[in-house]
Amino acid sequence: MSESTHPDRGHVPDRSAGSAAFSPLYQQIKGLLLQSLDRGEWKPGEAIPSELDLAARFQVSQGTVRKAIDELAADNLLVRRQGKGTFVATHHEANVRFRFLRLTPDDARQRGSASQVLDCRRVKAPADIAALLDLRNGEAVVSLRRLLSFEDTPTILDDIWLPGAVFKGLTAESMQRLRSPLYALFESEFGVSMVRADEKIKAVAASDEQAQLLRIEPGAPLLRVERVSYTYGDRPMEVRRGLYLTEQFHYRNSLN
Amino acid sequence: MSESTHPDRGHVPDRSAGSAAFSPLYQQIKGLLLQSLDRGEWKPGEAIPSELDLAARFQVSQGTVRKAIDELAADNLLVRRQGKGTFVATHHEANVRFRFLRLTPDDARQRGSASQVLDCRRVKAPADIAALLDLRNGEAVVSLRRLLSFEDTPTILDDIWLPGAVFKGLTAESMQRLRSPLYALFESEFGVSMVRADEKIKAVAASDEQAQLLRIEPGAPLLRVERVSYTYGDRPMEVRRGLYLTEQFHYRNSLN
DNA sequence: AAGTGGTCTAGACCACCGG
DNA sequence: CGGTGGTCTAGACCACTTA
Numbered sequence: 001m002s003e004s005t006h007p008d009r010g011h012v013p014d015r016s017a018g019s020a021a022f023s024p025l026y027q028q029i030k031g032l033l034l035q036s037l038d039r040g041e042w043k044p045g046e047a048i049p050s051e052l053d054l055a056a057r058f059q060v061s062q063g064t065v066r067k068a069i070d071e072l073a074a075d076n077l078l079v080r081r082q083g084k085g086t087f088v089a090t091h092h093e094a095n096v097r098f099r100f101l102r103l104t105p106d107d108a109r110q111r112g113s114a115s116q117v118l119d120c121r122r123v124k125a126p127a128d129i130a131a132l133l134d135l136r137n138g139e140a141v142v143s144l145r146r147l148l149s150f151e152d153t154p155t156i157l158d159d160i161w162l163p164g165a166v167f168k169g170l171t172a173e174s175m176q177r178l179r180s181p182l183y184a185l186f187e188s189e190f191g192v193s194m195v196r197a198d199e200k201i202k203a204v205a206a207s208d209e210q211a212q213l214l215r216i217e218p219g220a221p222l223l224r225v226e227r228v229s230y231t232y233g234d235r236p237m238e239v240r241r242g243l244y245l246t247e248q249f250h251y252r253n254s255l256n
Numbered sequence: 257m258s259e260s261t262h263p264d265r266g267h268v269p270d271r272s273a274g275s276a277a278f279s280p281l282y283q284q285i286k287g288l289l290l291q292s293l294d295r296g297e298w299k300p301g302e303a304i305p306s307e308l309d310l311a312a313r314f315q316v317s318q319g320t321v322r323k324a325i326d327e328l329a330a331d332n333l334l335v336r337r338q339g340k341g342t343f344v345a346t347h348h349e350a351n352v353r354f355r356f357l358r359l360t361p362d363d364a365r366q367r368g369s370a371s372q373v374l375d376c377r378r379v380k381a382p383a384d385i386a387a388l389l390d391l392r393n394g395e396a397v398v399s400l401r402r403l404l405s406f407e408d409t410p411t412i413l414d415d416i417w418l419p420g421a422v423f424k425g426l427t428a429e430s431m432q433r434l435r436s437p438l439y440a441l442f443e444s445e446f447g448v449s450m451v452r453a454d455e456k457i458k459a460v461a462a463s464d465e466q467a468q469l470l471r472i473e474p475g476a477p478l479l480r481v482e483r484v485s486y487t488y489g490d491r492p493m494e495v496r497r498g499l500y501l502t503e504q505f506h507y508r509n510s511l512n
Numbered sequence: 513a514a515g516t517g518g519t520c521t522a523g524a525c526c527a528c529c530g531g
Numbered sequence: 532c533g534g535t536g537g538t539c540t541a542g543a544c545c546a547c548t549t550a
Contacts, residue, residue, distance in 0.1 A: 075512060084535065199509045221461050339515080
């Protein structure tokens with residue numbers, strides 16, 4: 001502890017040297033925490049070490065660790081719970097199970113939901129999907145289609161593509177058996193944590209096939225939601241093309 | 257810059273007393289800053305006092321003021337600029353002029369935009385609009401319709417309602433004259449800063465009238481975006497119902 | 513050089529949780 | 532009770548802007 005700067009090997013930012021890169025200590029800590037999360041040192045749902053422990057491990061003050069954790073918590077990678085600890089975010093909890101689903105009933109009434117897997121097979125990635133998933137052209141992907149119903153009203157028709165190398169052994173059967181939401185299943189069965197997603201939304205007219213599955217008229221307007229989901233290193237891990245029936249539902253969003 | 261004239265009182269949080277309410281000091285400071293913003297003590301685009309000045313004014317440490325400002329900056333109410341100061345957010349800046357518009361070209365190419373006001377009049381608020389704007393039934397609102405085109409392709413048809421008491425004297429003429437975006441105009445002409453908005457999105461089929469204005473076929477699928485925008489105290493100040501043509505555009509969103 | 517926000521530290525104390 | 536995160540302070544120094 002000296003004064004002025006830290007003597008630790010924590011390397012004070014290397015301000016001299018023409019190196020254009022200067023990143024604050026807490027950002028470096030954030031990076032280290034991110035690596036630990038990525039390599040699975042702490043699993044979803046588990047507690048990470050206390051702030052003081054981490055401060056000791058990284059040879060910085062508690063305040064610096066705190067700021068790093070603050071940012072990870074703001075990004076929803078970690079969850080702080082006063083008096084208990086800081087936990088790795090997980091998709092297995094009631095309150096966040098539909099974290100990425102922005103479709104909401106027009107009336108607030110909650111409805112029971114049921115998911116039906118219509119198809120699931122390994123195929124060579126189409127060019128557009130390969131590009132979105134950072135795969136080489138023709139690499140294997142798991143391709144699946146499912147129908148989500150609310151109170152027996154078919155509402156969402158999803159086509160989903162996953163990197164085949166990561167999601168080995170995913171079958172329709174295993175999805176029906178473990179009835180958890182997909183992202184929860186990805187975590188526990190394949191060690192893949194979805195952390196962020198981008199969506200692009202258009203309005204389209206239902207094709208004959210789509211109309212039949214959703215039990216509506218061909219040509220009826222549908223919300224088409226294309227989603228790319230990312231794990232820790234901003235690595236894309238899922239492409240999802242959903243068709244949302246918005247007769248009694250809407251997509252909600254907050255701008256700020 | 258004002259001198260003195262602060263009827264402040266620095267209170268340490270009233271931790272004793274069984275009072276159920278306990279709010280941290282920095283939250284109280286945040287509230288005071290919010291009040292100052294609301295009452296227009298600092299206008300959009302202007303700098304607020306420095307952290308040290310505010311710390312002196314409120315009789316707290318710089319760190320406490322800093323944390324309050326951090327949150328306001330995270331909410332986009334304030335903008336920090338290192339070395340220069342902290343500024344009140346404004347809709348008058350190139351980079352944030354389309355802050356609330358999530359419609360993006362499918363290819364990244366930028367297009368020139370033009371707005372045409374089709375209608376603008378004072379009317380009694382319809383019941384649903386009155387409810388959304390927290391107005392009494394039948395109170396006056398400004399109702400306007402406009403068409404937004406990108407490179408001469410009509411793309412967005414907006415119906416907009418504004419509280420009549422606040423937006424006195426808003427006319428189609430004045431909007432065409434000052435060519436700035438609506439939210440920028442609201443700021444400079446009416447002192448109304450839009451801070452946040454909620455959107456509800458559906459897919460709908462174009463009516464005959466809508467189709468004609470957007471130069472498409474009746475029944476074509478459109479994105480219907482209902483937006484309620486809020487000023488400082490979470491007071492609703494605008495209802496906007498937009499129809500987006502998503503042939504060559506999409507609504508983009510980030511989930512986390 | 514002076515003034516702003518940005519980082520980092522060290523220490524005190526508070527609120528919440530669990531055994 | 533001890534351990535966790537949460538708040539608050541005071542002070543040092545760094546980075547960026549402006550003059």
